[in-house]
Amino acid sequence: MRVTMRIDGAAAAADIDRPGESLLTTLRDRLGMTGSKNACEQGxxxxxxxxxxxxxxxxxxxxxxxxxxxxxxxxxGAVPRPVRDAFVSCGAVQCGFCTPGLLVSVADLLDREAAPSDSQIREALAGNLCRCTGYEKIIDAVHVAAEAMGDMR
Incomplete structure (x- = not known):
């Protein structure tokens, strides 16, 4: 079965063996897009x-x-440079395994809310687990990214 979609703004097609193949498997194994990490496979x-x-x-x-x-x-394709830079400058990246998902979630939050509160950040990141940093540096990074993106608007 051939599935066509747009990935990070470009047309893409993947031939999958079974209709239930996960998007994660397709991205990583069929299309060589390894930015999204495979950790729990259970959401x-x-x-x-x-x-x-x-x-x-x-x-x-x-x-x-x-x-x-x-x-x-x-x-x-989803994460603006200020978000990535803020994670690095605030030390919100350690092992890096959770980082892609956190970055995407933060980019989504900042797209919806220009200056999120700590509670809004915690709610937006509730589905992302980090075992290395704790969450304070991540929350700091979101505030730094929000300020940097506000300067760009």
Missing amino acids: ECGSCTVLLDGDPVCSCLVATAQCEGREVKTVV
């Missing part, structure tokens, strides 16, 4: 978060067949 950790038609989803839970004609944005 519990958020490492594989992508935007599907503008909404954050765990790509391990979405069947590729459901993506026909849809827009997928991975960490490569």
Whole structure:
């Protein structure tokens, strides 16, 4: 089965063996797009978060067949430079395994809310687990990114 979609703004097509193949598997194994991480494969950790038609989803839970004609944005296409820079400058990145999903979730939040409160940040990141940093540096990074993006607007 051939599935066509747009990924990070470019047309893409993937030949999948079964309709239930996850978008995460298709991205990583068929299309060589390894930015989204494969951790739990149960939608519990958020490492594989992508935007599907503008909404954050765990790509391990979405069947590729459901993506026909849809827009997928991975960490490569969804995350503005100020968000990435803020994570680095604030030390919000350690092992890096959760980072792609966190970055996508933060980009989505900042697209909706220019200056989020701590509680809004915590709610937006509730589906993303980090085992290394704690969350304070991540929250600091979101505030720094929000300020930097506000300067760009």
